[in-house]
Amino acid sequence: MASTLTSSPTSKAPALQLGKYSLGMGDRFAHEAEAQLRACQLALDAGVRITPVWNKSNREHTIIGSRPESVRAAAEAAVQKAGWKSGFHIDADHVNLNTVDNFLAASDFFTIDVADAIGKPVSQTDTVAFIQRHPELLHPIRLTGTGNGPLTIPGQAAEAAVHKFLFAVREAGKTYRHILEKKGSTPFITEVSMDETDSPQTPAELLIILAALSDEGVPVQTIAPKFTGRFNKGVDYVGDVAKFEAEFRADIAVIARAIEMYGLPPTLKLSLHSGSDKFSIYAPINRALRDFDAGIHVKTAGTTWLEELIGLAEAGGDGLALAKEIYAEAFAHREELCVPYATVIDVDASKLPAPSQVAKWTSEQYTSALRHDPASPHYNRSLRQLLHVGFKVAAKMGDRYLRLLQECRGPIARNVTANLFERHVKPIFLQQ
Numbered sequence: 001m002a003s004t005l006t007s008s009p010t011s012k013a014p015a016l017q018l019g020k021y022s023l024g025m026g027d028r029f030a031h032e033a034e035a036q037l038r039a040c041q042l043a044l045d046a047g048v049r050i051t052p053v054w055n056k057s058n059r060e061h062t063i064i065g066s067r068p069e070s071v072r073a074a075a076e077a078a079v080q081k082a083g084w085k086s087g088f089h090i091d092a093d094h095v096n097l098n099t100v101d102n103f104l105a106a107s108d109f110f111t112i113d114v115a116d117a118i119g120k121p122v123s124q125t126d127t128v129a130f131i132q133r134h135p136e137l138l139h140p141i142r143l144t145g146t147g148n149g150p151l152t153i154p155g156q157a158a159e160a161a162v163h164k165f166l167f168a169v170r171e172a173g174k175t176y177r178h179i180l181e182k183k184g185s186t187p188f189i190t191e192v193s194m195d196e197t198d199s200p201q202t203p204a205e206l207l208i209i210l211a212a213l214s215d216e217g218v219p220v221q222t223i224a225p226k227f228t229g230r231f232n233k234g235v236d237y238v239g240d241v242a243k244f245e246a247e248f249r250a251d252i253a254v255i256a257r258a259i260e261m262y263g264l265p266p267t268l269k270l271s272l273h274s275g276s277d278k279f280s281i282y283a284p285i286n287r288a289l290r291d292f293d294a295g296i297h298v299k300t301a302g303t304t305w306l307e308e309l310i311g312l313a314e315a316g317g318d319g320l321a322l323a324k325e326i327y328a329e330a331f332a333h334r335e336e337l338c339v340p341y342a343t344v345i346d347v348d349a350s351k352l353p354a355p356s357q358v359a360k361w362t363s364e365q366y367t368s369a370l371r372h373d374p375a376s377p378h379y380n381r382s383l384r385q386l387l388h389v390g391f392k393v394a395a396k397m398g399d400r401y402l403r404l405l406q407e408c409r410g411p412i413a414r415n416v417t418a419n420l421f422e423r424h425v426k427p428i429f430l431q432q
């Protein structure tokens with residue numbers, strides 16, 4: 001059925017459009033929306049409009065024991081209190097046909113994750129039919145602004161890419177149509193993510209994926225490919241920055257071309273997952289956004305929970321004691337906490353301090369080990385990554401944790417806002 005659809009030659013603007021710049025924020029315990037929104041307000045004061053998007057995956061909801069409705073409620077309260085008039089969205093993060101239903105009522109943004117379907121085979125007939133329907137892919141494709149020549153995709157490479165990605169794209173189509181059917185006339189934003197997989201997608205593969213998404217009739221506004229290099233949770237980018245930059249710029253150029261060629265939404269842009277703390281690639285990203293006049297969506301979900309811990313430790317007294325207790329518990333359960341995140345963290349157990357040692361730490365020692373300041377000799381990336389995945393420990397504490405979040409509000413809010421604005425918004429989005 002999908003193969004009978006043809007792409008429309010004119011771009012159609014979706015009913016609900018995502019702003020050019022948007023920031024995905026996670027709020028594990030639904031207490032920080034106001035402090036997070038403050039980072040977008042500071043950006044607006046500096047002349048840059050960034051749409052806040054609160055996202056939480058099914059995995060996080062399951063660990064915390066929360067519902068998508070709580071994300072919307074917290075966001076709405078923050079938006080109202082702040083008098084924020086520039087829009088916001090609630091992202092059902094990394095959903096598929098099995099998990100999306102829980103999110104239908106509360107979300108207006110859906111990240112359809114089809115990474116697991118990559119590489120599932122399609123028939124040779126389907127592959128050939130796709131290539132025949134898209135002869136343009138086999139001609140040199142002009143890309144504007146990369147400084148390189150046109151993109152050329154050899155026939156064999158095109159076939160291999162179709163074979164590798166067509167099944168996944170069809171899955172995205174199925175999930176999209178399911179959401180469409182359930183949401184009826186209520187508009188929503190569609191993201192397609194393929195980042196949680198082993199090998200990065202090339203710009204040529206990205207173009208073929210976008211052609212296929214157009215065939216499926218998916219009005220994709222953000223696409224999250226896997227980029228070259230490692231995007232571990234809560235720590236800096238690991239990889240070849242120059243290679244990342246070249247690929248990132250080519251991807252932006254491919255997206256601009258795909259909008260023209262396949263009638264995809266004019267708002268279509270890249271989505272950067274595990275985008276927090278990737279300090280070494282922010283300057284290249286900022287340059288590319290300016291050079292191409294392109295937009296971006298950056299997901300920074302897990303980093304806010306670490307700022308809660310930093311705020312608790314900074315507050316001293318009961319707050320510091322709780323932060324130490326959370327570390328001790330996370331240390332004791334380090335293996336089981338790390339397993340679900342094995343592909344996106346890299347904890348060196350030999351670098352983790354003993355809980356008995358941490359028990360003697362001052363506020364300053366705790367915060368300087370955890371805070372992501374690469375210049376600080378006390379910063380400990382293994383401790384940071386363990387605590388990043390350790391939010392389950394705080395979730396188990398229930399009210400005791402939430403009560404201290406209230407009691408230590410001042411230092412927590414200050415750290416949440418400063419982390420997002422100073423370390424993320426400024427280097428990524430603001431004029432340097």
Ligand SMILES: [Zn+2]
Nearest residue numbers: 193195273274
């Ligand atoms: Zn992701």
